[in-house]
Amino acid sequence: MTFETGNSEAALLTPEEMGRADKLTIESGVPGIVLMERAGQAVARAVGERVATGDKVLFLCGPGNNGGDGFIAARCLAAAGYAVRIFVLKDPAELKGDALEAFERLGPVASNQCGKAIEGDDIADDFISSLGSSDLVIDALFGAGLDRPLAGTVLKLVELVNQSGVPVLAVDLPSGVSGASGLILGGAIKSCATVTFFRAKPGHLLLPGRELCGETKVADIGILAQTLEEISPDTFRNSPELWLGSWPRPETSAHKYSRGHAVVFGGPMSSTGAARLSAGAALRAGAGLVTLASPPDAMMVNACHLTAVMLRKVSDTGSITGFLTDERLNALLIGPGFGVGATTRTVVEALLAANRAIVLDADALTSFSEDPDALFGMIRSSPGPVLLTPHEGEFSKLFPDIAGDKLQRARLAAERSGAILVLKGPDSVIAAPDGRAAINRNAPPWLATAGSGDVLAGIAVGLLAQGVPGFEAGCQAVWLHGEAGLESGPGLTAEDLAPALKSVIRGVVDKSSVGHR
Numbered sequence: 001m002t003f004e005t006g007n008s009e010a011a012l013l014t015p016e017e018m019g020r021a022d023k024l025t026i027e028s029g030v031p032g033i034v035l036m037e038r039a040g041q042a043v044a045r046a047v048g049e050r051v052a053t054g055d056k057v058l059f060l061c062g063p064g065n066n067g068g069d070g071f072i073a074a075r076c077l078a079a080a081g082y083a084v085r086i087f088v089l090k091d092p093a094e095l096k097g098d099a100l101e102a103f104e105r106l107g108p109v110a111s112n113q114c115g116k117a118i119e120g121d122d123i124a125d126d127f128i129s130s131l132g133s134s135d136l137v138i139d140a141l142f143g144a145g146l147d148r149p150l151a152g153t154v155l156k157l158v159e160l161v162n163q164s165g166v167p168v169l170a171v172d173l174p175s176g177v178s179g180a181s182g183l184i185l186g187g188a189i190k191s192c193a194t195v196t197f198f199r200a201k202p203g204h205l206l207l208p209g210r211e212l213c214g215e216t217k218v219a220d221i222g223i224l225a226q227t228l229e230e231i232s233p234d235t236f237r238n239s240p241e242l243w244l245g246s247w248p249r250p251e252t253s254a255h256k257y258s259r260g261h262a263v264v265f266g267g268p269m270s271s272t273g274a275a276r277l278s279a280g281a282a283l284r285a286g287a288g289l290v291t292l293a294s295p296p297d298a299m300m301v302n303a304c305h306l307t308a309v310m311l312r313k314v315s316d317t318g319s320i321t322g323f324l325t326d327e328r329l330n331a332l333l334i335g336p337g338f339g340v341g342a343t344t345r346t347v348v349e350a351l352l353a354a355n356r357a358i359v360l361d362a363d364a365l366t367s368f369s370e371d372p373d374a375l376f377g378m379i380r381s382s383p384g385p386v387l388l389t390p391h392e393g394e395f396s397k398l399f400p401d402i403a404g405d406k407l408q409r410a411r412l413a414a415e416r417s418g419a420i421l422v423l424k425g426p427d428s429v430i431a432a433p434d435g436r437a438a439i440n441r442n443a444p445p446w447l448a449t450a451g452s453g454d455v456l457a458g459i460a461v462g463l464l465a466q467g468v469p470g471f472e473a474g475c476q477a478v479w480l481h482g483e484a485g486l487e488s489g490p491g492l493t494a495e496d497l498a499p500a501l502k503s504v505i506r507g508v509v510d511k512s513s514v515g516h517r
């Protein structure tokens with residue numbers, strides 16, 4: 001089982017899993033209409049935080065339960081004195097179940113303030129004129145039940161709302177965004193805020209969906225956290241709740257060797273900076289010792305730039321193997337600035353045979369573009385955890401035939417390679433071969449700068465050196481990297497990240513209530 005109760009807060013539910021949570025709750029004795037009432041009331045509260053009594057709120061209600069949530073919210077807001085207009089997609093006579101019940105609960109509001117959004121194949125004139133004078137639009141068209149791309153007049157309706165410039169609050173998901181993948185099906189509403197229920201969905205975190213959600217709020221509608229034990233979700237928001245239990249806490253009696261010794265393999269004289277960035281980050285991430293293993297020609301330049309990071313000359317694969325007879329060297333990183341080619345492949349093979357925790361990044365990945373299966377075979381026979389940290393370009397070279405959304409691709413690649421896969425980008429996904437995956441959302445765009453990935457790989461190897469398990473090390477590294485980016489702020493260069501880690505790590509230590517003083 002991959003789900004642990006401690007992960008409950010960080011769990012993300014696919015629309016299908018959310019449907020199961022609803023069903024289990026209903027079976028336990030809470031009627032669906034009660035859940036819908038709570039959902040609709042949460043939407044009404046969110047509206048109340050954005051516009052004032054008397055303001056014009058236009059509801060767009062679809063044919064399913066997403067529309068039902070809209071009817072409930074409209075009723076609450078009309079009663080509170082908002083100027084509510086409701087536009088339905090389908091004839092209310094065709095509504096069913098809880099959505100029909102919610103419509104009936106509108107009472108006189110239904111006859112006085114309700115109209116059709118679409119007449120025949122055209123958008124209704126009444127809708128167009130109401131839209132122009134609205135203060136807020138509530139998108140209750142489609143949520144979890146979206147099962148095909150928006151098309152035809154519905155798509156035109158969505159485009160009209162987007163072009164209107166009127167702010168939109170989405171119920172559950174902006175209509176057109178897939179909750180499972182964050183992909184846009186045909187077209188989608190762009191909202192400034194989204195209210196979802198019980199737990200967020202992957203589509204709230206993955207691009208492009210994330211950009212269309214605006215500020216996402218998760219409302220409690222009375223579904224119990226225990227429900228998750230039965231559903232056993234394996235997708236998570238990458239946040240401390242997910243991995244605080246694996247945070248490396250040095251014992252009071254710790255010494256530098258008990259905190260692990262990471263080795264970063266550096267490249268030739270002309271490209272030494274990348275490995276130094278990694279090594280500095282590994283040390284900052286808490287490894288007790290970090291050694292930069294340098295080819296002979298780069299010794300002088302590395303020596304000129306290193307202080308706390310140690311330096312070791314390694315001339316060839318033989319001397320690397322000899323160096324690794326020291327069992328204390330427990331986590332290795334190769335790739336940043338190392339160079340692409342046959343030598344790299346040979347060294348990677350030697351490292352994977354050495355039974356250590358390993359991060360393979362950049363050139364170590366690209367060197368296997370012609371024969372990725374050879375790499376995956378070696379990874380499978382390496383007993384230590386292996387992390388692969390490709391950006392999209394490196395990923396497509398290693399896994400040219402893997403298609404789908406980012407979550408699916410990372411999962412498939414982890415399964416195929418036998419490694420923990422960190423598929424980088426604004427919405428990095430960390431996936432394990434056992435099916436667990438975490439989606440990261442704290443990384444600011446100014447992390448897209450030369451050397452930033454080298455720092456990430458360095459943080460990861462520093463955490464592995466301290467004994468953090470592979471999946472958690474990947475998640476922690478990506479999160480710390482994102483926070484360090486936020487902490488450094490716009491204008492950062494990769495050199496700023498390791499120093500910024502200091503206060504970020506302090507925050508995590510405080511959270512984990514270790515209270516080292």
Ligand SMILES: NC(=O)C1=CN([C@@H]2O[C@H](COP(=O)(O)OP(=O)(O)OC[C@H]3O[C@@H](n4cnc5c(N)ncnc54)[C@H](OP(=O)(O)O)[C@@H]3O)[C@@H](O)[C@H]2O)[C@@H](O)CC1
Pocket residue numbers: 022032033035036037039040062063064065066067068069141142143144145146147148149150151154171172173197221
């Ligand atoms: N269950 C509960 O207790 C709770 C559920 N909750 C709420 O329920 C929502 C899920 O409700 P849902 O399952 O009814 O799906 P929903 O998103 O309304 O859409 C389905 C309808 O859309 C249609 N349709 C789909 N795609 C389309 C397209 N491209 N273009 C056009 N039409 C399309 C499809 O029509 P059909 O395929 O029949 O033509 C179907 O009728 C969830 O997001 C949350 O807000 C909350 O109240 C909490 C409690």
Ligand SMILES: Nc1ncnc2c1ncn2[C@@H]1O[C@H](COP(=O)(O)OP(=O)(O)O)[C@@H](O)[C@H]1O
Pocket residue numbers: 362391424425426427428443444445446447448449450451452453454455456481
């Ligand atoms: N738009 C973005 N928003 C947030 N983070 C980003 C963005 N683009 C890239 N990153 C992050 O910056 C890092 C860049 O890594 P990489 O592409 O390997 O760069 P380099 O090779 O120059 O070090 C990754 O951690 C990635 O997730």
Ligand SMILES: [K+]
Pocket residue numbers: 066139140141142143170171172173174175
């Ligand atoms: K919606």
